[in-house]
Amino acid sequence: MLEQRQMITPVDEKYDIFFDVINRFLGLFSMEAQQESQNDPATEYPFVAMDTRQVFDQIQFVSQYLWEQEEGGVDRLYSFIDIGCGIGNVLLFAEQFGFDVHGIEKDPNPCQVAVRLFGKERILAEDVFSFQRYGHFDVVYYFRPLADKEQQIRFEQLVEQGMRPGALLVANGKYSALDGNPAFIRLHETLPVWQKASAQS
Numbered sequence: 001m002l003e004q005r006q007m008i009t010p011v012d013e014k015y016d017i018f019f020d021v022i023n024r025f026l027g028l029f030s031m032e033a034q035q036e037s038q039n040d041p042a043t044e045y046p047f048v049a050m051d052t053r054q055v056f057d058q059i060q061f062v063s064q065y066l067w068e069q070e071e072g073g074v075d076r077l078y079s080f081i082d083i084g085c086g087i088g089n090v091l092l093f094a095e096q097f098g099f100d101v102h103g104i105e106k107d108p109n110p111c112q113v114a115v116r117l118f119g120k121e122r123i124l125a126e127d128v129f130s131f132q133r134y135g136h137f138d139v140v141y142y143f144r145p146l147a148d149k150e151q152q153i154r155f156e157q158l159v160e161q162g163m164r165p166g167a168l169l170v171a172n173g174k175y176s177a178l179d180g181n182p183a184f185i186r187l188h189e190t191l192p193v194w195q196k197a198s199a200q201s
Helices: 013-034 052-069 089-096 109-118 148-163
Strands: 080-085 101-106 139-143 167-172 184-185 193-196
Touching: 013 052, 052 089, 052 139, 052 167, 052 193, 080 089, 080 167, 089 109, 089 139, 101 109, 148 167
Parallel strands: 080 101, 080 139, 139 167
Antiparallel strands: 167 193, 184 193
């Protein structure tokens, strides 16, 4: 029988304190990034930090799922990319769960914060449409980077088509119909996590 790692359930008062402290720092950096954002507000969102508890739950689930697929014998680092990574807050969680983390962010102010945290070899100042290596990662994550619906759908389709079979997708705020796409299998009832099952999408 497959042994399971103990899942952390951050619901008690102790965890509330930790998450509240994290959120205070994220709020400060988010406000600064929004004030100095060079994104076009008509089509792109400035950096907005996703709820910390949701990030934790999603990445913990993905980590547990991959660990179970290897029957507890993971002998390599899984690669993780956050598309539109902002200041790198999601990557901090992913790194703590043992992922080899990378991010892309074209808005200069949050990008420079992420570079300071992870180094310029891991954070690329690149547009989501010009990036050509979505198929190189085991886990692809995003929190809807585009405000324009048509552009966001085009972005989502680009990512879905570019991913390699077997890779996991954490798609927050999606428009495309992943649940009706036979190339993707939903892995959790409530968390937005899918696995690409075939080369077609």
